[in-house]
Structures are given as C-alpha cells and as structure tokens.
Amino acid sequence: MNFTDEILDFLIKKNIKTVFSYPGEQILPLYNGLNESPIKNIMVRSEQGASHMADGYSRITNHVGVCLATAGPGATNLMTGIATAYKDSSSVIAITGRCKKEYINKNYFQEINMDFLNLQNGYFVDAPDIKYFEKAFNESINTKKPIHLNIPYGVLLDSNDDNNRNNNENNYKDEKNNKKDNTSILNNIDYNTTGKPLLLIGQGIYGNLSYNDILKINDILKNSHIPIATTYPARGVIDENNPICLGLVGGRGTEKANQYILNCDTVYCLGASLSYNTLPPLIRDKIIPKIKDIPININNLEDIELLINTLNYKYNNVYINNIGNNINPNNKLCGDYSLKINEILNNLPDDTIITTDAGNHTVFVSLLKTCGAPKNIISSHSMGTMGFGLPASIGVKFGCLDNNIDREVVSINGDGGFQMNIQELATVSENNLKILIIIMKNNRLNIFGDIKNPDFNKIADGYNIDNIYISDIDEIENNIKYYLNNNKPYLMVVECENESLPKKSFN
Ligand SMILES: Cc1ncc(C[n+]2csc(CCOP(=O)(O)OP(=O)(O)O)c2C)c(N)n1
Numbered sequence: 001m002n003f004t005d006e007i008l009d010f011l012i013k014k015n016i017k018t019v020f021s022y023p024g025e026q027i028l029p030l031y032n033g034l035n036e037s038p039i040k041n042i043m044v045r046s047e048q049g050a051s052h053m054a055d056g057y058s059r060i061t062n063h064v065g066v067c068l069a070t071a072g073p074g075a076t077n078l079m080t081g082i083a084t085a086y087k088d089s090s091s092v093i094a095i096t097g098r099c100k101k102e103y104i105n106k107n108y109f110q111e112i113n114m115d116f117l118n119l120q121n122g123y124f125v126d127a128p129d130i131k132y133f134e135k136a137f138n139e140s141i142n143t144k145k146p147i148h149l150n151i152p153y154g155v156l157l158d159s160n161d162d163n164n165r166n167n168n169e170n171n172y173k174d175e176k177n178n179k180k181d182n183t184s185i186l187n188n189i190d191y192n193t194t195g196k197p198l199l200l201i202g203q204g205i206y207g208n209l210s211y212n213d214i215l216k217i218n219d220i221l222k223n224s225h226i227p228i229a230t231t232y233p234a235r236g237v238i239d240e241n242n243p244i245c246l247g248l249v250g251g252r253g254t255e256k257a258n259q260y261i262l263n264c265d266t267v268y269c270l271g272a273s274l275s276y277n278t279l280p281p282l283i284r285d286k287i288i289p290k291i292k293d294i295p296i297n298i299n300n301l302e303d304i305e306l307l308i309n310t311l312n313y314k315y316n317n318v319y320i321n322n323i324g325n326n327i328n329p330n331n332k333l334c335g336d337y338s339l340k341i342n343e344i345l346n347n348l349p350d351d352t353i354i355t356t357d358a359g360n361h362t363v364f365v366s367l368l369k370t371c372g373a374p375k376n377i378i379s380s381h382s383m384g385t386m387g388f389g390l391p392a393s394i395g396v397k398f399g400c401l402d403n404n405i406d407r408e409v410v411s412i413n414g415d416g417g418f419q420m421n422i423q424e425l426a427t428v429s430e431n432n433l434k435i436l437i438i439i440m441k442n443n444r445l446n447i448f449g450d451i452k453n454p455d456f457n458k459i460a461d462g463y464n465i466d467n468i469y470i471s472d473i474d475e476i477e478n479n480i481k482y483y484l485n486n487n488k489p490y491l492m493v494v495e496c497e498n499e500s501l502p503k504k505s506f507n
C-alpha cells in the first residue's frame with residue numbers, strides 16, 4: 001500500500017466525511033486519491049476559503065474539520081483561516097504538500113518554509129508513517145486548535161512498509177492521558193459559599209461532546225441555582241431567555257451580566273479562555289482575582305451534571321432568585337441598518353445558525369439576536385477576520401449535511417468583507433447548498449471609509465444563484481419565506497444606510 005492510500009483509510013476511519021481542498025502539483029496524489037474515495041472532496045476557489053470552511057465545519061460538529069492545499073501559495077492562502085481557527089480554538093487539520101525531500105531549502109519551484117502554519121503545532125511528515133496523522137488528530141481534538149501536516153511529494157508515493165517508517169518515537173509519541181477524575185477536581189476547589197457566585201461558561205464546555213449532547217446541555221444548566229453568564233462562542237448553551245442566564249459578558253455583553261460579574265464574589269469559570277473580548281482591560285483586573293477555574297474534563301453530559309449538582313449543593317442556602325429576565329440592551333438601536341438586521345432575524349427560525357463576517361453587522365447581529373440554541377451565531381471572535389462569513393457558512397452547511405443537523409444556515413455579511421471571499425459563491429452554487437446569503441450594502445467599511453461595490457446581483461447571476469435586491473424593509477419577510485420554502489441557495493442584497501455602533505459597555 002502506498003502512503004496516500006493509508007492516509008485515505010485513516011481519514012475514513014476517523015469518520016472524516018468532507019475535506020475542503022484545492023489541487024496543486026505537490027499535493028496531487030492525495031487530492032486525486034480523495035476524489036476516488038468515499039470522502040467528499042469539495043474543491044474551493046481559494047485556499048483561504050478551504051481553511052475557513054474546515055473551521056466552520058469543526059465549530060458546528062465539534063469534530064475536526066480538514067483542509068488541504070499545495071505547497072507555497074496554497075499554504076500561504078490557507079494561513080488566514082488557520083489563524084482564525086487558532087484564535088477561536090477550533091479543531092482543524094491543515095494538510096499541505098511539499099516538493100520532494102531532496103529539493104527542500106534549495107529554492108525549488110514553490111518551495112518555502114511552511115512552518116508559519118504551525119501556530120499551535122505542525123509535523124513535517126518525513127516518512128510514510130500514519131502515526132503523524134494519529135498524533136495530529138489527537139492533538140487537534142484535545143487542544144481544539146489547528147494542527148498542520150506538511151508532506152513531501154515523494155512521501156505520498158512511498159510504500160508504507162516497516163522499513164520506511166520513522167523509528168524516532170519521540171517525533172510522534174502520544175501524550176499520556178494523565179487527566180484527573182472530575183470528582184477529585186471538584187473536591188479540591190475552595191468554595192467561597194458566603195458570597196454571591198457566578199458561573200461563567202465558555203466554549204470549553206463542549207469538550208468532547210457530540211453535537212446531539214451539546215443540545216442537551218441546556219437541560220442540565222437550567223437546574224443551576226447559580227446565575228450563569230457566557231462568553232460569546234458559548235452563547236445559547238443555555239437559553240438566553242431563561243432568567244438564570246444573564247447573557248454575554250464583555251464589551252458587547254449585557255448590562256446584567258457585566259454588572260453581576262463586577263459585583264459578585266466568586267466567578268466559577270468553566271471552559272473560558274478569558275480573552276480580552278470577555279474581560280476587557282477596564283474590568284479585567286477587578287475580575288481576575290475572583291476567578292476560580294474549574295478544570296474538569298468534559299467527555300459526557302454527566303460531567304456537567306456533576307458540576308451543577310456540586311455547586312447547587314455548596315450554595316444550598318443562598319439560592320438566588322429574582323434575577324429577572326435578561327435580553328440584550330438593544331433598545332438604543334433604531335437606525336436603518338440595525339432595523340433591517342432585526343427584521344431579518346425576526347423572520348428566521350430561532351435555531352438558525354448565523355455566520356457573520358467582521359464589521360458593524362457583526363455587532364448588530366450580536367446585540368439583536370437572543371440565542372436559544374448552541375452555535376446560534378458563528379463568528380470570528382478573536383481574529384475579526386473579514387471574509388470569514390461566506391466560507392464559514394459553507395463549512396457549517398456541510399457539517400449539518402454530514403451529521404443530519406436540521407437547522408437553517410444563514411450568512412450575514414457586510415459589502416466589504418463579502419468581497420474578500422466572494423469566489424466561494426462558486427462552491428455554494430456547484431454543490432447547490434441551501435444557504436441564505438445576505439449582503440448588507442451600505443457602501444461603507446464602517447469607520448474606515450466608503451467602498452464602491454460591484455453589482456452583486458449580476459455576480460450572483462454569473463454564479464447561477466437566485467438573488468434579489470432589497471431596498472425596503474417590508475420586502476425582507478417575503479423573501480426570507482421564499483428562501484425557506486425552497487431548497488437552493490438564495491442571495492439577498494439588502495440596501496441600508498450607514499449606522500454607527502452604540503457605545504461599548506467597557507472599553
Ligand atoms: C481581513 C481584514 N481586513 C481589515 C479588517 C479591518 N476592518 C474591520 S471591520 C472593517 C470594515 C467592514 O466593512 P463591511 O464588510 O462593509 O461591514 P459593515 O461594517 O458595513 O457591516 C474593516 C476594514 C479586518 N477586520 N479584517
């Protein structure tokens with residue numbers, strides 16, 4: 001068997017159903033092999049699209065997303081998506097090709113050092129040994145980070161018999177599983193049960209849970225006696241309509257969550273990285289001393305149940321009620337841009353998965369959407385990548401199709417960011433993906449200046465995607481209905497006036 005075939009077998013064994021890729025000389029054996037395998041090999045139109053798609057796929061499925069590109073320009077194009085996945089802790093495997101080993105470092109065609117993709121870690125696959133893949137997959141799943149595999153052309157063609165394997169075990173030794181058990185972790189926490197507690201939940205709560213289990217977390221959290229606030233990527237893990245949920249913490253957080261985190265005595269922190277989005281500089285130093293990290297391992301729902309039961313037991317006498325209902329402080333939003341976003345959100349099913357790009361629309365969606373389901377909004381939180389929204393929605397859609405996730409997928413974009421990966425309309429069209437693609441056309445890059453736009457409808461026509469131009473807010477409802485009742489992509493250009501953002505809670 002040659003190494004390419006062994007890689008394909010490995011991917012199938014790991015339940016990889018879709019790979020996002022672009023061909024090139026140095027990766028061709030694997031690219032061609034994928035086309036002949038049961039795995040869907042989705043050809044993108046730029047490698048940046050592939051890495052964002054793998055990221056979107058991982059975010060919705062909680063499994064790894066895989067992207068593949070050739071050496072040199074293929075690898076550099078992947079980079080923005082890999083950095084985005086890295087900053088938001090998304091499990092992505094990036095496979096790149098390389099010239100034959102004898103040409104490495106010799107100014108060969110497309111030969112550059114590709115270690116820039118190793119933001120978390122990466123492996124140079126110098127021998128046809130599948131342990132590199134095992135190692136990379138384990139690492140990506142355990143760390144929730146992108147891991148890079150760089151394979152020289154010759155190695156792809158090598159036979160994988162024992163003589164060719166790498167004998168240096170240190171290169172790929174599996175990490176020892178020395179995780180402690182959750183009961184002892186919880187017993188070792190110093191509970192400060194005299195004061196006011198808050199449970200702050202980040203996306204680490206998803207642990208190694210399946211998508212279906214992630215949907216059930218709400219049923220456990222709603223029994224908490226302790227108020228819960230979340231980070232952005234964890235929004236919807238508990239229904240934000242539930243009074244026990246104070247909503248999002250941070251610069252764009254709810255007043256209730258932000259007041260509570262400032263005034264409480266202890267913040268029990270589960271699976272939150274405490275980025276500057278969650279704890280902006282102005283409040284950071286006041287909160288950090290009150291944080292008690294709960295480093296439990298989440299492999300099944302009982303792990304979360306144990307935590308909630310423990311906290312309820314410890315805080316039995318200080319049952320907290322009358323927190324009141326809490327929704328985002330959106331009453332100040334009344335401009336044309338935000339009203340149109342609101343109208344869009346109101347006409348979509350509540351559990352729709354919305355991907356956003358980077359710009360004012362990102363903030364309007366965040367402030368106006370009440371998240372009742374996990375992964376209601378998928379966004380580039382910590383990188384703020386323009387061009388993320390469309391390809392991420394494609395990855396999300398494939399994740400839904402592969403896992404029978406029956407939710408609508410809607411991509412809301414600014415007119416600037418949309419043009420950064422506009423070519424992926426081809427991927428939408430070619431695969432007839434039912435995605436509602438919305439471009440908020442304000443001819444503006446928010447505070448940065450104006451932008452001249454092409455005729456987006458003509459572009460959609462060119463890609464053979466059904467589309468409409470909307471200038472009046474009253475046209476939104478019927479067009480969304482039309483989209484929902486059909487089984488194909490639909491592109492809506494929504495003309496809107498520029499609108500400034502409301503002030504942040506903290507700067
Ligand atoms: C790749 C990249 N380049 C530049 C920026 C800086 N930036 C953030 S938002 C923005 C303007 C976004 O405008 P648009 O896409 O039209 O969205 P809108 O604000 O109109 O909703 C820019 C230039 C960025 N976040 N990402």
Ligand SMILES: [Mg+2]
Nearest residue numbers: 414415416444
């Ligand atoms: Mg704009």
